[in-house]
Amino acid sequence: MPEQMHLAFMTFSVLKAPYGDPSVQEFDDRTPDTFAEAESSDGFIDRAKPxxxxxxxTNYQKDWGRWGPFAVPRFYPGGTSSGSSYQAQTLSVWRDLHSVWTFAYRGARHRSALKQSAEWFGQQDWPIFAAWWIPAGHQPVWPEACARLEHLHDHGPAPHAFTFKSAFDPQGRPCRPNAKLEPEPA
Incomplete structure (x- = not known):
């Protein structure tokens, strides 16, 4: 019987201003409700929380427990010291690709926030998210997620790290994220 797989998913964007600035406050104010929407979505398993x-x-000062020490991809312009933070990033685990795609594009709060993202985020020259398959029970950590996003940026989509536009199933075959994947016959 094939090993059960889950999907790890990291998002990463840089705000136009640091947290606390009025120009990005609406984004920050929406975050708790959007996290709640994700957590109640079909297929959601867990997300990184301090x-x-x-x-x-700051995120660097917080204890992330089993999610490991906080890390950012190398293209974050704000450095890794404590102080004002411009990065908006998440790390989560989902049952499958369809579940996270459905939340991202069909979830009312998240879909609404996506429509306003240009107000809060500047132009970014890297992928804003990366997805990859993990064995069920594997605990992704921040440094691993950053490495996957950097790999996607450097090498393009592959089973190691991919996007919705160029997605792969757990066996490494191209697939569509908006289609439910059927389990392989035993």
Whole structure:
């Protein structure tokens, strides 16, 4: 019987201004409801959350527990020190590609935020997300996610890291993210 696979999914964007700036406050205000929408979506398994979410701490200062130390891709212009933060990133695990695609493009709150993303984010010369298959039970960590996004940027979509436009199934075959994948016969 084939090993059960889940989908790891990282998003990464750079805000036009640091958190706390009025020009990006609406994005920050929407975040809790969007996370709640994701967590209640069919196929959602888990997402990176700090052990204790203290608002005054930067992501670098927070304890991310089993998600590992916080990390950003090499193309983040803000560096890795504490202080003002411009990065907006997530790391999550989903049952399958269809589930995260459905949340991203059919979830009311997320879809609405996507329509306004140009107000909050500047032009980015890297992929804003990467997806990859993991064995069920594997714990993705921030440094691993950054490496996958960087690989996608450097080499393009492949089973190692891919996008919705150029997606792969758990066996490495091209697939469509908006189609439910049927499990392989046992």
């Amino acid at each position: 052990v204790e979410d203290t608002a005054w701490m």
